[in-house]
Amino acid sequence: MPVDLSPHEVAAFRRGEAPAPMLDLIGLMACHAIRAARTLGLFDALAAGPLTTDELAAAVGAAPDGLEQLLGLLRATGYVERHDGRHANTPATAAWLCSTSPVDYGRILGLWQAIVEEQWDGLAAAVRSGTPAGGFYTWLAARPDLSSAFHDLQRGLAEWLAEEVVSRVPLPEGSKSLLDLGGDHGVYAEAFCRAYPGLSGTIVDGAVTERSAGPLTWRTADLLTADLPGEQDVTVLFNVLHGFGAPDAAALVAKAAGTLRAGGLLVVLESLPCGTTADLAFGAGFSLNLWHTQGGALYPAETIRGWLEAAGCTAGPWQELTRSPAHALVTATKPADHG
Numbered sequence: 284m285p286v287d288l289s290p291h292e293v294a295a296f297r298r299g300e301a302p303a304p305m306l307d308l309i310g311l312m313a314c315h316a317i318r319a320a321r322t323l324g325l326f327d328a329l330a331a332g333p334l335t336t337d338e339l340a341a342a343v344g345a346a347p348d349g350l351e352q353l354l355g356l357l358r359a360t361g362y363v364e365r366h367d368g369r370h371a372n373t374p375a376t377a378a379w380l381c382s383t384s385p386v387d388y389g390r391i392l393g394l395w396q397a398i399v400e401e402q403w404d405g406l407a408a409a410v411r412s413g414t415p416a417g418g419f420y421t422w423l424a425a426r427p428d429l430s431s432a433f434h435d436l437q438r439g440l441a442e443w444l445a446e447e448v449v450s451r452v453p454l455p456e457g458s459k460s461l462l463d464l465g466g467d468h469g470v471y472a473e474a475f476c477r478a479y480p481g482l483s484g485t486i487v488d489g490a491v492t493e494r495s496a497g498p499l500t501w502r503t504a505d506l507l508t509a510d511l512p513g514e515q516d517v518t519v520l521f522n523v524l525h526g527f528g529a530p531d532a533a534a535l536v537a538k539a540a541g542t543l544r545a546g547g548l549l550v551v552l553e554s555l556p557c558g559t560t561a562d563l564a565f566g567a568g569f570s571l572n573l574w575h576t577q578g579g580a581l582y583p584a585e586t587i588r589g590w591l592e593a594a595g596c597t598a599g600p601w602q603e604l605t606r607s608p609a610h611a612l613v614t615a616t617k618p619a620d621h622g
């Protein structure tokens with residue numbers, strides 16, 4: 284957690300009287316301290332109750348002097364606290380950094396640390412030339428632990444959002460077929476199939492194993508070059524467009540529209556650059572990462588609407604999700620007389 288600055292300190296940083304990059308340096312140090320703490324099992328050891336340094340050292344198998352230093356930084360950055368000589372997790376740590384936390388943000392932090400440390404190498408050259416490094420999914424596939432963290436993150440987010448997404452997207456009556464482009468885990472397709480008995484889902488994704496389970500079938504293919512099935516009642520593009528450069532994203536929307544029967548629905552779910560100050564700052568970093576590692580970006584809502592309309596669809600209003608205001612969806616209909 285960022286250090287808790289007094290208004291006087293914030294003003295000094297803002298006026299340039301204190302070096303603002305020092306705050307980012309502290310954040311960088313904190314990231315590494317969290318990684319070390321998690322490798323040691325420190326937060327999980329404290330989850331059972333407050334411990335002295337010696338007790339904690341024995342519990343995690345560490346030398347007390349180094350541990351004391353690590354605890355010093357974790358305390359300064361808001362991850363542990365000390366009362367009467369005993370260390371305890373702060374509420375933020377209990378909520379996000381223990382293996383029993385509802386969301387294990389430490390795993391997400393580890394994934395992002397690796398992305399930034401390895402994939403952002405060459406950022407200046409890419410910005411200078413205007414040519415992103417790309418290769419994100421190849422890089423990811425070669426790192427099984429990070430790949431699991433990435434796909435588990437997608438799955439976890441989908442499990443959190445699927446119920447709301449299904450409730451916001453009424454399917455045409457009698458819908459039988461749903462195509463989930465870049466659908467990975469298939470959680471959204473599964474949620475739609477549960478809500479609409481008689482519906483079957485096909486998930487097309489470059490990083491899946493081909494298989495079938497109940498009403499779902501997974502196909503491995505590149506979205507840009509694959510022959511996709513046609514006459515679909517519903518086709519969804521969830522968190523996919525941001526991974527493509529604008530011309531390819533627009534072409535993918537047109538290709539997705541081409542999979543629909545007349546009157547079918549095309550649904551897009553995306554992160555939009557909006558939300559709290561923290562959401563906006565993260566979104567800016569996420570978008571830079573998308574550009575550099577995939578040639579993509581977080582696109583404005585109106586840009587995506589333009590692609591839907593250029594593909595001959597009639598788009599409804601964007602709906603911001605209550606569960607995650609940084610995500611929004613738009614539903615577009617392929618007119619009965621189109622194509």
Ligand SMILES: C[S@@+](CC[C@H](N)C(=O)[O-])C[C@H]1O[C@@H](n2cnc3c(N)ncnc32)[C@H](O)[C@@H]1O
Binds near residue numbers: 441467468523
């Ligand atoms: C950010 S994930 C989103 C997964 C899922 N739709 C969701 O919302 O949870 C993007 C997915 O698109 C897939 N993908 C990206 N580029 C692709 C391509 N060119 N062809 C096929 N799949 C691709 C990735 O493998 C990944 O599973």
